[in-house]
Amino acid sequence: MDFKIDNVEQFNNINEAHFHQPEKAIDKNSPHIVICPQCGGESYRFNEYCYNGKCTFGIKQYFDYQEWQEKEQRRKALLQKKSQRLVIFTLMGFVTCLLGLYLGSLHPVGYFVFFVAGYLALVFNKAGQHVEKEIKEIGTEEYK
Numbered sequence: 001m002d003f004k005i006d007n008v009e010q011f012n013n014i015n016e017a018h019f020h021q022p023e024k025a026i027d028k029n030s031p032h033i034v035i036c037p038q039c040g041g042e043s044y045r046f047n048e049y050c051y052n053g054k055c056t057f058g059i060k061q062y063f064d065y066q067e068w069q070e071k072e073q074r075r076k077a078l079l080q081k082k083s084q085r086l087v088i089f090t091l092m093g094f095v096t097c098l099l100g101l102y103l104g105s106l107h108p109v110g111y112f113v114f115f116v117a118g119y120l121a122l123v124f125n126k127a128g129q130h131v132e133k134e135i136k137e138i139g140t141e142e143y144k
């Protein structure tokens with residue numbers, strides 16, 4: 001048979017042939033039952049298509065995308081907590097650093113505190129920036 005990509009009727013025929021397979025009854029005890037957002041019928045979570053009558057809604061892709069989005073939101077929430085902690089650590093390091101500077105005027109060990117705390121504050125700050133960048137990227141990433 002000649003196959004023309006711009007022949008819509010040909011495509012329709014192919015779809016009908018494909019989706020006129022005998023419908024399998026839904027097993028009500030299956031943990032993978034989902035409601036098709038297009039036709040409202042029950043289908044299986046991992047079905048490529050809905051299969052309710054002529055409904056050809058892409059079930060698997062739709063729910064894969066939903067799950068991916070939820071996963072990304074959870075990841076974002078975790079990163080935001082991490083970011084908050086790093087801001088607190090950075091501030092604590094900075095305050096300790098200043099305290100070390102003051103102590104250094106009383107005893108040389110204060111300068112040691114100044115350098116160590118100052119270094120840690122920089123490390124925490126850098127890590128915080130990295131986390132912030134990761135958070136920003138979550139909204140812009142494409143679903144694969």
Ligand SMILES: [Zn+2]
Pocket residue numbers: 036037038039040041050051052055056057
């Ligand atoms: Zn459907």
